[in-house]
Amino acid sequence: MVAEHADTVVRRTSQEAFKLVHQGDLKAGITKMSELKGVGPATASAIMCAGAPDKVPFMADESVDSVPGLxxxxxxxxxxxxxxxxxxxxxxxxxxxxxxxxxxHKVELALWADMMADKFDLPRPSVDKQAQKQNKMEQSAATPSSGNKRKATDASTAPSKTKETEKVKDDDSTTNKKARSTRSSSAKK
Known part of the structure; x- marks a missing residue:
């Protein structure tokens, strides 16, 4: 169906739709893009997202499924x-x-990734691991560089490994999996 459109019609319609979205009218932009035969709101959102990710989320099923109350x-x-x-x-x-x-677009991608992690039962980093990573980044930013690419770690500044941090590494129950409260979980029941 899309191939039935002349290139000039596709270009003109797309340019008008992008202009509307960049002016802050998402509804008009999606409506304009949907004027093309074979392009509905979901496809229009994919096209518009490619040109305006700071304004338009793509309507991926997995992302939509992650938003409660829809x-x-x-x-x-x-x-x-x-x-x-x-x-x-x-x-x-x-x-x-x-x-x-x-x-x-980044929020929609995060929702999509979260749904895929649930679908394929992938582990997520624990909060403790994220905090450890943040601490390491802050420590390296606070330490002045001496020009050496390799540095010996000073024992007084290195984070100590405790039994608790060892347990975090080995314990799968520390992943941040969350129960789905959206249509996906109710559809599986």
């Missing part, structure tokens, strides 16, 4: 806008607190 998935504009509003709000919250996942 109801049964529907591939229409109203449903997409409900999903996008929640993702955009979360991105704004994360940006305000200085998080790295701070655009609608």
């Amino acid at each position: 109801g049964k998935i529907a591939y229409n504009l109203a449903y997409y806008l409900k999903f996008a509003a929640k993702v955009i709000d979360k991105a704004a919250q994360l940006k305000q607190v200085g998080g790295d996942v701070n655009t609608p």
Whole structure:
């Protein structure tokens, strides 16, 4: 169906849709892109996300499934806008607190990755491991460089291994798996 469109129509429609999104009108941009035969809101969101990831989340099923309160998935504009509003709000919250996942596209990707980790039962880093990594980064930033690429670690500044940190490494129960409270878990029952 998409191949039926002349290149000029696709270019003109895309440019108009991107302009609308960059002006802050997501609804109009998705609607404009959806004028192309064979392009619905989900496909339009993928196209728009490629050109405006700071404004548009892609409507991937796994990402949508990770957002509570959306109801049964529907591939229409109203449903997409409900999903996008929640993702955009979360991105704004994360940006305000200085998080790295701070655009609608990054939030949508994080939701997708989280769903895939659940689907394939992949372990997640524990909070303790993340804190240890952060501490190491802070220590290396605070230590002045002497120009040597390899440094001996000073025993007084090196983090000590305790039985507790050893247990964290070996204990699979420390992964941060969370129970799904969305349609996915209810559909499996």
